[in-house]
Amino acid sequence: MNPFGLLEHPLSYSCMQEVYCISRWDPARKYCLRIVMPHGSLLLQANDAYTRDQWYHSIIWRRNMIRYKNFLTKTVRKEVVLKELKNMVDFVMTTPLQDESVTRAPLQILTDLLSENKESEDWEEWAEMVTSAAAPLLAERCAAGDLCALLARLCRRRPRAAPLPALAPPVRRVLTRNVDFARAPNGRRLVRDYISALSAHNSGSSLVRRFVEVTHGNRATCPYPRAAPNLAAVALAALDDHYRDSATPHVCDESEEEVLCFADILEHMCEYEDWLVVVGAVLQPVPLCAGAMSCPRVAKRLGKLLNALAHDPRCAAHACVAPARAARLCPPSWLRAAAPSDPLLALPNEELCQIWGDMLGGLLNCCCKRKSFLQSMSKQLPDFVLVALTAHPAAIEALCLFLEWEVTTGEQTQLEIIATLQGTELGQKYYKDLCERQQNLQRLQSEGGPRRLALPVRATDADVAELLDAGALGNLECLSLAFTSVTSACAHHLIKLPSLRYLNLWATKFGDSGVQLIAEHLPKLQVLNLCETPVSDKGIEALSGLSNLRRLNLNSTKLSAEAFEVLRQRLPHLQEYDIRYTEAW
Template structure:
């Protein structure tokens, strides 16, 4: 803006300038050799006065003279007056606080915070200068602050940081309080709101890792309460909110990021040892540097940044010692070598025991936090999806304590009723391991004899989970987990026996020797022997390319009638099957999946439901027409029809089909498919 400047020390003269209110001074953006040749520091301004309202002027009184700033209108003059008054007042408080004694510091700080909170200025940086003053105070007067109650200082700062992001220095001050007094009421009363705001509004912990470190230390402080589990649950429910859906999408991703980062750094010492082992230097620590107080051993100190392939930015980490020395023992005697080696081994063992206990407990804490987040209904699927690619360092995935801590969480995902949650147990990309491989009986870290592995396979084979990719999933299991499946089948695991039967039925394993292994495994158990006998009889019936191409089952027939019918004779040539008006048909999908050449299926007015439809979609049938008129299917099952790419006609008349699902289905299937959606919401 164009402004007129008038200095009144020696003479009256007007100059036109474009003025900028900088952080510490007033300066002009116009090259001048006049009165405004040098900037005017706020510290030199004694008073700001609204002068000569008729001319819209603001008067600045300094040691060198008085300046008149003339604005173009009264509104602009008032803006200058209040902004300059605010800048000068802040500069005065800066000097007062930096020179204050311990007795008056808290009171002066409260006055500054009250001034900022009650300010009527509507500018974006109202609080930023105040935060900078407080940061400068905490960094320059850290020695004198030790004589002042930290709780009094935090209480004074609370109104300022509850609605504004704390700076690096303020976060360091809060972190020290969390470590030194984790059971203080300030942690529960004041820090909770500050952490809530950080999780709600932060968009990138990579640029503000000190905020993430503060959240980590806050959660560790909650773990020191009388009832840590209850304290953590209350915190999570508070940040989630009272509604069934959390209204702030950033909170979940930030919480998971905090947990993953903390877990990663729990294994930082092991990573560092591996790096030192690969290098040419040997760590030589003096026993005096080893602390026997676990509270003082904190690998999350703000000292050093580590990176991982899963996270672009990570928290900063401290070390017990950074100096690495090379030990030269060429001219030493054998006795001295043995003595020094024994001393070093004893020291390293002591250090490893001290840090490993702390690391394991910290890791268990943040795994517990993720487990609690997973239990919140609307957050559970997203947490499972975020954990699907196993975003942990290799040191964690090869650690028994970590896998033991993650066991309840993975088990909870397995027991979830939602298909898309269960699917996260598989690997996210081809060639990558998932939770299924990690807890497999093939893994050397498996401690439950394949119990969780069996549960995961059972869940992943539920109708609808594979969404038409069941055979691909079975092929993956046959290629990578066959020996584990055979071992569990020998132990009479029903799901593993069923898997081996499907391997043979679908010709998934071409290797003749492996087929013989499977047959021998099935014959060594009673249930396996029965399954193999049934499989052989079904093969004779289904694979014989004879019999009718069309068959209609009589009304009011049951699935038992169909199973008996398909268990004898020759049905390998059947292309069209009419089961309309038969009852009941629940559980018929597994029977129909054996008819490999079936192209047309009529299920009108049956009790065919979503579970059966999901099973039908998971089968390898290439249906061209499907009649679901007046069945019990809903959107939950209909959405899986998108995998039936060979369909030409689909009848969903009088079903509970909604318009959004129908729109999505039409976009997934070929454009030539004809639909009948009469008497549905999509009609």
């Protein structure tokens, strides 16, 4: 050693015969480590016990890794290699070191073992034994790209004999830890081939369902935000690869059995509320090729998925079936793909009508009961007619709104809608109610009545409806519902007031869907008070269509700074606004 306490020449790990900590004769608390070599020994002193122990474990780790690498890659006898591999795994799992090399080095040795003699006839059997022996290591460490490729090869070559329990942890880790899944092609391949191997077993369907269940976890919400989009991407890619160049018209064959498990994956994912929204977002617009949707067996599973989206009460879920431009042809929305008049989805007509009507009903009963939505769907009027003739209430209600809101133009089209409504008993009932509403509307909008009106604090939506049925309110310009118990449901009554210019909804339960409705049907509105209401950016952004709006109160709402800037740009004539106690303040 030199005067500075440093070694003049490096020591090779192979010359170290023994390494141990000295504690017997250390009254001065000098933390020492002894390294025994062929021609003497070396004494290393550390500042504290922690540093000394780290030196000791690091040297032991390095010595063993060198020994295992040389032994495992040069030994011919397989039983000896497997025994030493198990010893290495046990050593790796018990070391107290926490370092990247502790993870990388043993996995690289495992990769080298699997890479040897890949073209030999018994490689699959050898890879299966090696993977089973290294199962504890794979369960605790992240597999790199080369190792993922080798494990995927094992799943492809021997799907029924692959050690599935040993491969499950690295597969789930690929799904949950990859933020940018597009940059992990070998990881994606491993997940895909592993799912195919699961489905190849006699109980394949239950194994695939169990895999989805374990990947999600037993909590109400999956703790891994990337698991759902990554798993959905794998399933969609597998379906697309199989059906992209399929013949037209579609003919079912045995090769489809290998890919139907990926359609099952999408169906099983929709059983979880948090994943349903993710799957719906991935499927918007329709990412599947025409060949996949023309397969009846795939279409049956997609129908269950669409049914789950349609009946979910959350906007983020059921709105996925109809993008902003719902009537576009390419890429289509699900309302277009499942359209009964010209379906891309290979389902019986009766099922198509039911699914299409359910999707429409989910949209109408939430936030899409708007004139602009129906106008965007006007080109699909034949689908409304076909579904309405099956007595589906959502399609019948939509046709009534076509007439009530004058969405369609032309006497012939209106007569066709009326004839469709008259074709079923439910349609006749809806049309009768529509005619009565139109008569009441004419009476309501006739000249007369007060110009200003304020309802008492105890007023509800039913009180608003009863008030509007009482007599003419064609002159009503100012309406105050402040501090009442009204909700967005009363918006369907408020839009019938043609002269309304001032509307006060302070401290009510009026939400986004109601704001969206009045924004489209009350263009003369000049003053709107939404102070202390539960409206958010979704409803506030709809106010940009009120070109006559001069005063707006958004005090204590869920307004964001970004939404307010957009609103200011679209309403240049806005003179007064109150945004206190919001994010935009």
